Amino acid sequence: MATRIELKRVEKRYGAFxxxxxxxxxxxxxxxxxxxxxxxxxxxTLLRMIAGLETISDGDLLIDDERMNDVAAAKRGIAMVFQSYALYPHMSVYKNLAFGLETAGYPRAEVDRRVRAAAETLQITDYLQRKPRALSGGQRQRVAIGRSIVRDPRIFLFDEPLSNLDAELRVQMRVEISKMHERLGNTMIYVTHDQVEAMTMADQIVVLRGGKVMQVGSPLELYNAPANEFVAGFIGSPKMNFMPVKTEGDGVMLAGQRLQVGHALTAAPGTPLTLGIRPEHISVGGEGASLGDGRVELVEHLGGSTVLHVRPAGDRNALAVVLPGQQPCRTGDTVPMRVDPAKCHLFNPDGSALRH
Amino acid sequence: MAEQTLSRPAAARMRASPSRLGAAMRRNGAGYLFLAPWLLGFFLLTLGPALASLYLSFTDFDLLTTPEFIGAQNYVRMVTQDPKFAASMKVTLLYVLLSVPLKLAFALAVAMLLNRGMQGLPVYRAIFYLPSLLGTSVAIAVLWRQLFASDGLVNSLLAQIGIEGPSWISNPNYSLYTLVVLSVWQFGSPMIIFLAGLRQIPTDMYEAASLDGASPTRQFLRITLPLLSPVVFFNLVIQTIEAFKAFTPAFIISGGSGGPINSTLFYTLYLYQEAFGYFRMGYASALAWVLVIIIAIFTAISFLSTKYWVHHDD
Structure with missing residues (x-):
């Protein structure tokens, strides 16, 4: 049975900070x-508080309904993979994997069995006698993960584990960690600043900003219904386009044009709001509400898709537009932009989203 | 410009011609001029006297008459007819074997305390380093004599708790140990180096170990010590050499005699007596060269042992 974690009004202060x-x-x-x-x-910091590496200034941390605030890190049943890997440089890979088990007093045969099983899973058996310095970044990463697996913890914590790897290896390790989660079924918490990692790996994403939770939800919930402007801008790449608008009846005024959005607007006419549209929801020509014409300032050909940076008429910010496939657009072209009103987002001046 | 872009073999061919040599001297002359003080100092004040003393060690020389070559007689006498040579060697070895490990252990303990991220660290570091600056001075040795005299501070403190202390420095059973304590007190220099070494150990190493359930003792033995081993090795070699060369404290505390009953007769002190007390310069030179060889042997053993206990992360 996997482990449940609950945080209740958890706070961390360093002095007055x-x-x-x-x-x-x-x-x-x-x-x-x-x-x-x-x-x-x-x-x-939040991850380290769960691990027991940072004290909790206020509030409760519950693991399987047991208060863990004052329980030593080693007794929480947690394994952690560090960004730096934190491998012991003077020990062989084998010793690195065995250290925690030996510390816990497992018999030698059991230590050996577990180390070899983990090494087999992570395909590092050939390197067991090497020192970490003789390994590549990806191999070190595997050893770090192996060290967490051998102890058979309740919870796995990952602190930006892939940020020291090159792009290709990062994608590969991402898949492996996801597979590992599927196979083991343990509760896992993964910290990253990379929203692509978050979107591809998570069952549940917790978006944090300034020590507060901005939104919790599945990747698609966050994408489809961001709770606020920050989450809307943080999730998705390229970033969501934001435009200042004013309410006008059941629509909004954007650059002198009335745009019918899929929201039931109750605000008084003339209330300033922010309109958010994802680049992939803007089309050039075709159906939908008009966003006016714009001049193409830059074209990025990605092969599978084309990114345009389009400056609309008037003194407005350039909008990013993602079009499927390869488009014959060129810098300087004037294009008519359209959007499906149902895919527009509106945000109050305080940043919170207006719900459909 | 063209000269600077020459390939190495081409430059080597050019160097062979005399006119090029002159040009090279002209080009690098200023550099050699700046090097001159060091070169003069090294050849005239270090290498020259060292080689001279090597020659003198095979002579009978009293500073006033011409040195008389006597072959290896000085060395033979040392091992066959000189009980003070053996006595002083014994005192020195005992001093080295006691003071070096104690000093290093104490220095490491203080460094670990200071490494716990306290406020005002630079101030403490300076205060703890101070004895090392003062320690080898005559003034401190004099002070030490006062502290450990029969009516000194140590005994008056002991008297407070009802213990009648001996006269530490005039009792041959204790006198050497007061010098060992003096040496340990000068823990500042290895402590600073330990502190720098401790700060190089990434904190996540300890965090990983604490998640692995390792107690502080186990973390010290399995992580701190192995990762600090290059620094321990460096300090060990330097402090061993320093301990073999120790002279001032014994000279001041025993009044130059190495007494009582040769209990503080350091090797260097005996050498000094032979050289400047009895003007047996040839014999003293031979003593000096034996010390060089002994230090070299200890250092070589230390280096050879590194593969068993020093971890190099390169």
Whole structure:
């Protein structure tokens, strides 16, 4: 039975500086949860508080309904993979994997069995006698993961484990970690600043900013219904386009044109709002509400898709537009932009989203 | 410009011609001029006297008459007829074997305390380093004599708790140990180096170990010590050499005699007595060269042992 984690009004202060400000969060048994957010948002601190490497200033941490605030890190049944891997440089790979088991006093045969099983799974059997310095980045990463597996923990924590790897290896390890989660079924928490990692791996994403939870949800919930402007901008690549608008009846005024959005607007006419449209929801020509014409400033050909940077008429910011496939657009072209009103997002001046 | 872009073999061919040699001297002359003080110092004040003393060690020389070549007689006498040579060697070895490990252990302990991220670290570091600056001075040795005299501070403190202490420095059973304590007190220099070494150990190493359930003792034995071993090795070699060369404290505390009953007769002190007490310069030179060889042997053993206990992360 996988492990449930619950945070109740958890806070972390360094002197007068609040790093984590009252976080309530439930992590379901067996879920792969990703903490994501810009640097300094407190995601690593929160992870380290769950691990027991940082004290909890206020609130409760419950693991399987047991309060863990004052329980030593080693007794929480947690294994952690560090960004730096934190492999012991003076020990062979075998010793690195065995260290925790030997510390826990397992008999030698059991240590050997577990180390070899983990090495087999992670395909590092050939390197067991090597020192970490003789391994590549990807191999070190595997050893670090192996070290967490051998102890058969309740919970796996990953602190930006892939950020030191090159792009290709990162994709490969991402898949392997996801497969590992599928195979083991343990509760796992993964910290990253990379929203693509978050979207591809998570059952549940927790978006953090300034020590607060901005939104919790599945990747598609976050994509389809961001709770606020920050999440809307953080999830998705290229970033969502934001435009200042004013309400006008049951639509909004954008650059002198009335745009019918799929929202039931109750605000007084003339209320300033922010309109958010994802680049992939804008089309050139075709159906949908008009966003006016714009001049193409830059074309990025990605092969599978084409990204246009289009400056609309008037003094407005350029919009990113993602079109499927290879488009014959050129810099300087004027294109008519359209959008499906149902895919528009509206945000209040305080950043919160207007719900459909 | 063209000269600077020559390939190495081409430059070597050019160097062979005399006019090019002159050009090279002209080009590098200023550099050699700047090097001159060091070169002069090294050849005239270090290498020259060292070689001279090697020659003198095979002579009978009293500073006033011409050195008389006597072959290996000085060395033979040392091992066959000189009980003070053996006595001083014994005192020195005992001093080295006691003071070096104690000093290193104490220095490491203080460094670990200071490494716990306390406020005002630079101040403490400076305060703890101070004895090392003062330690080998005459003034401190004099102070030490006062501290450990029969009516000194140590005994008056002991008297407070009802213990009547001996006269530490005039009792041959204790006198050497007061010098060992003095040496340990000068832990500052290895401590600073340990501190720098400790700060190189990534904290996530300890975090990983604590998640693995390793106790502080186990973390010290399995992580700190192995990762610090290059620094331990460096300090060990340097402090061993320093301990073999120790002279001032014994000279001051025993009044130059190495007493009581040769209990503080350091090898260097005996050498000094032979050289400047009895003007047996040839014999003293031979003593000096034996010390060089002994230090070289200890250092070589230390280096050879590294493959068993020093971890190099390169």
């Amino acid at each position: 609040d790093v984590i400000r009252g976080i309530d969060l439930e992590i379901k048994p067996g879920a792969f949860t990703v903490f994501v957010g810009p640097s300094g948002c407190g995601k690593s």
